[in-house]
Amino acid sequence: NTYTWCWNEAFRLSNLPNRLKREDLIGLMGTPIDKIIEAVAPEMREEDRSVFQSLIKKIEEENEPHMGGILYPYVKEGIRKLSEKYPLMLLSNCEKGGLAIFMNFTGLTPYFTDNICYGDTNLQKSGNLHILQKRNNIEYPVYIGDTDGDSQQSQIANIPFFFVRYGFGHTEKYTEAFDNFKELTEYFINIDNK
Secondary structure, eight states: OHHHHHHHHHHHHTTOOOOOOHHHHHTTTTSOHHHHHHHHOTTSOHHHHHHHHHHHHHHHHHHHHHHOOOOOTTHHHHHHHHHTTSOOEEEESSOTTHHHHHHHHHTOGGGOSEEEEHHHHOOOHHHHHHHHHHHTTOSSOOEEESSHHHHHHHHHHTOOEEEETTSSOOOSOOSEEESSHHHHHHHHHSSOOO
16 A cells, blocks of 8 residues: 555654554544544654654655555546536545645546645645535535545535445445445436436
8 A cells, every 4th residue: 555655654764663554544544644643653742743744745745656556446437427427526635736646646637627635725624625615616516435534524514425335434424325436426327417
């Protein structure tokens, strides 16, 4: 996992003994980076956290464009089909520029009309959902996510939440849930625009 490698490289370069496994980070996906640092390195002094965060960002910017990641099955085909019917936007708690790296690596850039990161605004996802909704004049937005944090942020933003069970987390609060991306794609392709 590229993300895990980047974190471990930051620990190594900082001469810290911490080492993470993919499983250590999975439950923290969707969490702002400063909160992840608190969770995985609680012993780190407050004044050292921003330096460490900057180091992670630098390592990610240098390595993610060529290390990338693996998309779930049918995501590329599904995104292409959905983009023919809906304006698609990406939202993440990643650092500024993280979504651009992801979209470029996966070849998905042409299918998204907008994106926003925690690193762009330092706002939680509910605030960034409102920014995307306003600047794209979206009357009936929906939010698709994979964690309980996503569900909570969607509730705060008063936007319907659609849950992908195959992702990083669990939640019991959603409008509809899907077991794979093909199922999600077919659901949205076959409903009337509202």
